[in-house]
Amino acid sequence: MARLNVNPTRQEMARLKKRLKTAQRGHKLLKDMRDEMMMQFLELVRKNRALRTSVEQKLMRAHGSFVLAAASMSEESMAEALMCPRQTVSVDVDVKNIMSVNVPVFNFSTSGDSSDIYPYGFGFTSGELDNAVFSLGDVLTELLELAQMEKSAELMSDEIEKTRRRVNALEYVTIPDLQETIRYIKMKLEENERGNTTRLMKVKDMMLQEQLEASQAAREARLAQ
């Protein structure tokens, strides 16, 4: 651990102690935040995985029915039948706050007649196409839900990574550094204190010695008279 480059003074120590306290409180808060975020994230991801599996299956089935439909119709007439949609789909994006991560919420609305989604007359198309369009329309809601989940999971994973790094940096770098520096300053101050005491004792000894010698000299001078 590296000691911070500071002057070993009492004031500096007080400052560092304050910083240490803040760091420890921040560490605790961030750790709690990380744990909670992790919990919510894992729940989200589990749902996400299940939904994706089912959506992919349904989508593949829809693609399959389009292939069937294409087999019984000419390419042009199929393209023509699908070309002009009856309804348009638009999305409103709201923001939801999960542990201070802003994730989108998609509310989609269809304009037009939702009871009849087939944009073509039934005269010139095959029944397979109806099936295909229906099965695709069926997945649409789930697809949007999936989109929302995946985006949320993506944004949350970034945030969790950041928080995780912050927690680790505080736990393994900032806090130990501060503790070590504080200890260093304390030692240094104590050492100074001891040095001071020793010096005082020494000075006192010297002064006593001087006095002793002075009084001795005076006595000898008196005897010599």
Added chain:
Amino acid sequence: MYKIGVIGDRDSVQGFTALGLTTFAVSDADEAKDILRSPEAAEYAVLFITEQLAAECEHAIALHRYNRTPAVILIPGKDGSLGIGLSNVGKRVEKAVGSNILGD
């Protein structure tokens, strides 16, 4: 109001046209990249893109990685799923937790 877009080859997206989504029938990955990079991409809340195309334009997709919209979501195209979408879910767990604890 945002729109929903679907990018893919013609056969994969034509069904979505009928449902009223905006579709982009592209023939190669470069066209898909152009759509993802264009400023119009911001008008979409969700952009679905087939995995086959997505495999080739990762950088263009990463552009929208940190934004709330558009959400670029991989879907299997008509040729089936490549498993990229599902493995991305695992990757996210790995990024957040440090290792993939869901086990796949």
